[in-house]
Structures are given as structure tokens and as C-alpha cells.
Amino acid sequence: MNIATGTKTEASVYTPAPKARKISINQVLKYIAIIFVSLMMVLPFVWMLSASLKAESEIFGFPIKWIPETLHWSNYKDVWTKVPFHIYYLNTLKIAVITTVLVIINSSLAGYAFAKIKFPESNRLFFIYIATMMIPYQVMMIPQFMLMKELGLVNSHWALILLGAFNPFGVFLFRQFFLSIPDELLEAARIDGLNEFGIYWRIILPLSKPAIATLVIFSFMHSWNDFLGPLIYLTSDHLYTLQLGIQHFITEYNTEYALLMAAAVSAIVPTIIVYFLAQDHFIKGVASTGIKG
Amino acid sequence: MKSGRKSTSTVIRRNRLVAYTFLLPNIIGFLLFILIPVIASFIMSFTSWNGFGVIEFVGLENYKNLIHDTNFRISFINSILFTLISVPITLFLSILIAIALNRGIRFVKVFRTAVFLPYVTATIAVAAVWQLIFNPSMGPINGTLMKFGIDNPPGWLSSPSWALLSVSVVYIWHSVGYYMILFLAGLQNIPDHLYEAAELDGAGPIAKFFNVTLPMLSPVIFFTMIIGVINSFKVFDLIYVLTGGGPGRSTHVLVYDIYNTAFKQFEYGYASSMAYVLFLLILIFSFIQFRGQKKWVNY
Numbered sequence: 062m063n064i065a066t067g068t069k070t071e072a073s074v075y076t077p078a079p080k081a082r083k084i085s086i087n088q089v090l091k092y093i094a095i096i097f098v099s100l101m102m103v104l105p106f107v108w109m110l111s112a113s114l115k116a117e118s119e120i121f122g123f124p125i126k127w128i129p130e131t132l133h134w135s136n137y138k139d140v141w142t143k144v145p146f147h148i149y150y151l152n153t154l155k156i157a158v159i160t161t162v163l164v165i166i167n168s169s170l171a172g173y174a175f176a177k178i179k180f181p182e183s184n185r186l187f188f189i190y191i192a193t194m195m196i197p198y199q200v201m202m203i204p205q206f207m208l209m210k211e212l213g214l215v216n217s218h219w220a221l222i223l224l225g226a227f228n229p230f231g232v233f234l235f236r237q238f239f240l241s242i243p244d245e246l247l248e249a250a251r252i253d254g255l256n257e258f259g260i261y262w263r264i265i266l267p268l269s270k271p272a273i274a275t276l277v278i279f280s281f282m283h284s285w286n287d288f289l290g291p292l293i294y295l296t297s298d299h300l301y302t303l304q305l306g307i308q309h310f311i312t313e314y315n316t317e318y319a320l321l322m323a324a325a326v327s328a329i330v331p332t333i334i335v336y337f338l339a340q341d342h343f344i345k346g347v348a349s350t351g352i353k354g
Numbered sequence: 355m356k357s358g359r360k361s362t363s364t365v366i367r368r369n370r371l372v373a374y375t376f377l378l379p380n381i382i383g384f385l386l387f388i389l390i391p392v393i394a395s396f397i398m399s400f401t402s403w404n405g406f407g408v409i410e411f412v413g414l415e416n417y418k419n420l421i422h423d424t425n426f427r428i429s430f431i432n433s434i435l436f437t438l439i440s441v442p443i444t445l446f447l448s449i450l451i452a453i454a455l456n457r458g459i460r461f462v463k464v465f466r467t468a469v470f471l472p473y474v475t476a477t478i479a480v481a482a483v484w485q486l487i488f489n490p491s492m493g494p495i496n497g498t499l500m501k502f503g504i505d506n507p508p509g510w511l512s513s514p515s516w517a518l519l520s521v522s523v524v525y526i527w528h529s530v531g532y533y534m535i536l537f538l539a540g541l542q543n544i545p546d547h548l549y550e551a552a553e554l555d556g557a558g559p560i561a562k563f564f565n566v567t568l569p570m571l572s573p574v575i576f577f578t579m580i581i582g583v584i585n586s587f588k589v590f591d592l593i594y595v596l597t598g599g600g601p602g603r604s605t606h607v608l609v610y611d612i613y614n615t616a617f618k619q620f621e622y623g624y625a626s627s628m629a630y631v632l633f634l635l636i637l638i639f640s641f642i643q644f645r646g647q648k649k650w651v652n653y
Contacts, residue, residue: 088458095454099468102527106471108494109483121492124501171380180373181366193388197588197636199612200629201391203398203622207405208386227383257372286476288591293617304478311482311595318486325479336474340467343474347532348539 113137113322120318136323140310143320146327148299149306156218156225156302157284163226164280165273172235173261177247187236190229198289206293220294225284231276234346238272239265275346278339282332303328399627404620416627425603426611426628432518433587433607433635440522441582445575448530452537453567466538470531477528481595484524485511488596514604517597521605525592529585533578540574541567569652576643576651583639587632608632 107127112120113136115129140146174180175187205224206215214220242265250260266273288304295301307328310321336343374381402412420426451469455462472480487493488510499507510520544567552562590609593599599606599614608628616625 091454091459095451095459095465098451099465102468102472102531105480105483105487105527106475108487109479112483112486120486121489121494121497125494125497167380167383170376174373174376178369178373178376180370182370183373186377189389190384193384193392195584195636195640196392197584197609197629197632199588199609200395200633201388202612203616203626203629204391204394205387206616207394207622208391210405223383224387227380227387229384229388232380257376261376282474286478288476288478288594289613292594293613304476307478307482321482322486325482329475329479332474332476333471336471337467340463344466344470344535347535 109322110326112319113326115319117317117319120322133319136319137327140320140323140327144306144309145299146303146306146324149301149303152218152300153285153302153304156221157281160222160225160284161277161280163222164228164231165276167227168231168276169235169266169269169273170261171232172239173265175232175236176239177242177244177260177265178257190232194229194233202289202293209294215294216296216300217294218300221284221287221290224290225280225287231280234276235269235272238269242268271342271345274339274342278335278343279346281335285332395626395629398623399630401623402621403623405622412623416624417631419624420627420631425606428603429606429608429611430631430635432603432605433609433632436518436522436525436589436607437583437586437639439519440525440586441579443522444526444529444533445578445582447526448533448578449537449571449575451530452534452541453563455534456538456541466534469534472528473531477591478595480528481524481592484527485596488520511597512601514601517601517604521589521592521596524596525586525589528592533582536574536578537571540571544570572651576647579643580640583643584636587636587639608635 108125111125111127111129114132114134115126115136116131116133119126119129175183209215209220209224214223246264247260250264255263286304287302291302291305295305307321307324310317310324398409399416400411400413401409402416403409455465455469459465487495490496490507490509490512493510495510496507508516510516548566548570549562552566557565587607588609589607590613593605593607593610597605599610609632612625612628612632615621615628
């Protein structure tokens with residue numbers, strides 16, 4: 062404190078010395094703990110990446126060699142040629158994109174009805190939507206499968222797209238977001254002669270970019286990472302998604318761990334890129350809704 | 355007066371028409387793919403049906419059989435054990451990490467990203483890595499343990515007594531980031547003046563934690579407990595890849611049994627009754643938590 066008051070110019074540049082030291086011991090411990098935790102979280106990824114570039118015999122070498130002596134890029138080439146990996150990629154992309162577009166359209170329409178139109182059953186209906194969010198997927202999966210069988214959609218991407226396209230979470234997210242848009246804005250638009258769809262399309266949606274972004278990321282990630290759905294519905298190899306495709310390297314090529322790692326890295330890169338591009342939306346989305354992707 | 359009432363009812367009718375037009379696409383999907391299946395599987399749980407032929411009602415027989423089904427009992431216990439192990443640890447760790455990252459830390463974004471990264475990556479890819487990391491003879495974990503003089507390290511995923519715990523470790527690692535984000539949001543909502551007031555009353559960091567942070571965070575803790583339990587009962591991908599339910603039946607959980615019974619053995623009726631037991635279990639856990647919340651959640 063004395064130093065700080067004594068040399069005024071210094072004090073305005075630096076934080077007071079004694080206090081800073083007292084914090085810094087705590088701070089150092091805190092940083093050590095956080096760095097340790099972060100390493101625990103990230104090391105499996107580093108290990109995966111490093112193993113994907115190693116020769117089969119090097120993978121389990123000890124002590125761990127984080128950077129392989131020679132980089133075996135051929136592992137990646139093998140993954141993409143031994144199995145039709147590019148087809149899995151396209152299949153996964155197709156399902157994720159179509160599902161996401163459909164989710165955005167139908168959830169935002171429904172969210173608008175719940176948030177901005179007063180009708181008698183509104184609350185009761187919304188409550189039913191919310192209540193079903195607690196029901197585990199396993200409870201509906203068998204009748205859904207029967208239905209898809211009746212519709213002739215088993216072993217087709219459409220079963221996954223349709224099942225993914227309707228979820229109460231999206232409706233919930235949009236409703237909550239729309240509620241924060243003031244009604245006066247809608248009234249003004251009505252006076253200007255816009256009909257209800259015009260208000261939704263020209264006023265509400267352009268204001269809802271954050272909510273749309275959040276749901277796009279969630280829906281995309283969810284379809285991309287889904288495993289149980291494709292496992293139930295897809296039986297032909299040419300329809301497989303990435304998550305099913307990786308299975309080849311777990312079951313058939315089960316001694317080739319380097320290939321398995323290269324396949325795993327190939328499969329997660331897109332989601333990691335999406336996450337880095339849209340990190341803030343993603344985190345805001347989790348924080349505001351508690352949605353499980 | 356009369357015309358006024360008439361116009362309100364026309365407004366209601368008009369609004370209803372508009373509302374249902376907006377709801378139509380979603381409601382069709384909701385009914386077809388969610389609500390009707392939920393009801394249908396309840397009905398199916400009273401039948402013995404394999405997908406072909408006539409549906410035969412058997413009353414409560416499926417549920418009675420479940421009670422005497424030793425395999426089901428093992429899965430039932432494993433599911434509860436898994437939840438009791440992984441949910442408290444996950445929540446405890448994620449609260450600690452969130453508090454550490456909440457204020458006065460540089461590079462928050464980097465650390466936050468590191469902790470959150472496992473959550474955004476596909477469980478299948480992640481499970482494949484952990485399977486190798488846990489490899490009993492050659493994996494890096496046991497390699498390290500042996501280097502530190504532990505000659506007989508556990509077999510992890512291939513040991514019946516360690517397998518469930520090992521799966522929990524991967525599950526905790528995978529989901530900690532998600533709960534951390536929820537807690538971080540909760541912490542950011544605690545107004546500074548509460549801490550300032552506590553400081554004026556002479557509270558140290560520990561007193562502040564127990565008298566300000568914890569009570570203010572209690573609604574978030576309650577919320578994460580509810581969804582944490584629901585999510586942990588639904589773990590499928592990890593177990594499918596890591597252990598396939600084994601060794602023996604040591605990592606068989608309810609959702610794994612439901613999948614096998616329905617899509618491997620085609621016993622749809624029996625599988626439906628299992629699904630409803632799972633649902634009931636989730637409801638019971640949620641109910642207990644809702645009853646308990648009055649004692650500790652601060653609104």
C-alpha cells in the first residue's frame with residue numbers, strides 16, 4: 062500500500078504490490094489446477110492424433126512418444142480407401158443438413174404460435190411438449206421403428222431425418238427467444254398491414270439470428286454424432302454414417318489401431334471446426350436452455 | 355356488450371386458426387413420432403409381440419417376468435450404480451472448474467474450450483480412443499502405473515470389477531464440460547453486491563462460498579441434478595463401443611438391454627416393458643429430487 066501511495070505514477074500503471082503478491086500465490090495454485098484439468102481433457106485427443114500418424118508397432122510404445130518419428134500419413138489414405146469413407150461423409154452431411162433445415166422451419170413456426178399468438182390451449186399444449194422432453198428415447202424407439210417399417214423407410218436416410226426433424230427442444234428454444242421480443246413491435250407491424258406470416262418472416266426471424274444459430278449448431282452436431290439411430294435404421298453399407306463407418310475399424314480391422322485412430326480423427330474434425338467457428342453461440346445455447354445436444 | 359363478446363370469440367377463433375396453422379408441421383411430427391409412440395409402447399408393454407402376426411395381450415406378465423429376470427436385475431442395478439457414481443462426481447468437478455474459471459483468470463476461453471471439447475466430439479470416436487488408453491497390457495495408463503512400480507494394475511475395461519467404473523471415468527470426462535457451462539452461466543448471474551455485502555460483514559472466501567455462492571447456485575445445481583440423472587440413465591454409445599456390456603454382464607445397463615431385446619431378439623413387448631421401467635426409474639429419481647429440493651434450493 063505504501064509503495065502504491067508513494068509513487069503515484071507507478072501505482073497507476075501497476076497494481077499495488079503487496080496485494081498482488083497475496084493474490085498471486087492463490088492464483089498460481091489456481092492456474093496449476095486449471096492447467097492440470099485442461100491437460101486431462103485434451104491429452105486423449107493429442108494421443109489420438111499422434112497415434113493416427115504412427116506405425117502400428119509404435120502406438121503402444123512406452124514412454125509415450127507424442128510426436129512420431131516418421132509421420133505415417135498413409136494411415137489416413139488407407140482409411141479413406143479401405144472403406145468408402147467419403148460416402149459415409151456425404152451421407153452424414155446430407156442427413157445433418159436436411160434435418161437441421163427442417164428443424165429450424167418447423168420449430169420456429171411452432172415457437173411463434175406458442176410465444177406470440179394467444180389461443181386457449183396454448184399453455185396446456187406447451188406443457189405436453191415440455192413433459193415429453195423428460196421421456197427417454199428408448200420409450201418411443203420401438204413404435205417409431207414399426208411406423209418407419211410401415212412407411213417403408215427402414216434402411217433409408219429419411220427415417221433418421223424425419224425422427225431428427227421434430228424435437229420439443231427446438232420449439233422450446235424458439236418460444237423462449239420469441240418471448241423476449243416485445244409485442245409492441247408486432248402490433249406496429251400489424252398496423253402497417255402485415256399478416257401473421259409476414260410478421261413471423263420479416264420481423265421475428267431476422268431478429269432471431271442468435272436462436273437460429275444456436276439451434277443450427279445443436280441440431281447439426283446431434284445428427285452428426287448420432288449413433289443409436291443409424292445403428293437401428295441403416296443396414297446397407299452404402300447408407301452408413303460416419304459413426305457407423307468407424308465401426309468397421311473396431312470390428313473388422315480390429316488389430317489396426319492406427320487406422321481406427323485416423324478414422325476417429327477424420328470423423329471428429331468437422332464438429333470441432335463447427336464448434337470453433339460458433340463457440341459463443343454454442344455456449345450461450347447450452348447456458349440458456351440446458352439443452353443436451 | 356353483446357357485439358363485444360361476439361368479437362372476442364371471433365378473435366379467439368381467428369387466433370386459434372392462425373396458431374394451429376403455424377403449429378401444423380410440428381404437431382404432425384410431434385404426434386406421429388413422439389406422442390403416439392410413447393402411448394403405443396405403453397400398450398405394447400402389455401403384449402407379447404415380436405413384430406409379426408397377431409398382437410396378444412398378456413396383461414402384466416412382462417412386468418412379472420422382469421422381476422424374476424436375473425439379467426434384467428443386473429442391468430437395473432448397473433444403471434443405478436452408474437448414475438450414483440457418475441452424476442455426483444461430474445457435478446462436483448464441474449462446479450469446481452466453473453468456480454475456478456469464473457473470475458480473475460486469463461485465457462478463460464482457452465481453458466473453457468479445453469474442458470468443453472470432449473462434449474462436442476462424437477462419443478464413438480472418443481470411446482475408441484479410451485479403449486486403447488485403457489488397454490490393460492499396453493495402454494498408456496497402465497504403462498504409466500507400471501513405471502511407478504505398480505506391477506499388477508487393474509484390467510480396467512476388461513476386468514469385471516473395474517469395467518463399470520472405467521466407463522464412468524470416460525463418461526465423466528465426456529460430460530464435465532457441459533455441466534461446467536451451465537454452472538458458469540449460473541455463477542455469472544450472481545450479483546456482485548451480494549459478495550460486497552458479505553465482505554462488509556467480514557466474510558472470508560470460504561464463508562462467501564458457503565453463504566453466497568452455494569445458495570445462489572442452488573437452483574442451477576438442482577436443475578443439473580435432474581438432467582444429470584436423466585442423461586446418465588441413457589448412456590448407450592459409450593458402453594456399446596467400450597465394453598459391449600461386458601465383461602460378462604458387468605456393464606450391461608437398461609438402455610443396452612432394451613436395444614438388444616428389441617433389435618436383436620425382436621421381443622418388442624418385453625423390450626417396451628423394460629423401457630417403461632426405465633422411464634419409471636427416471637421419474638422416481640426426479641420425484642425424490644423434487645421432494646428434497648424444498649430443503650436446500652434457494653429461490
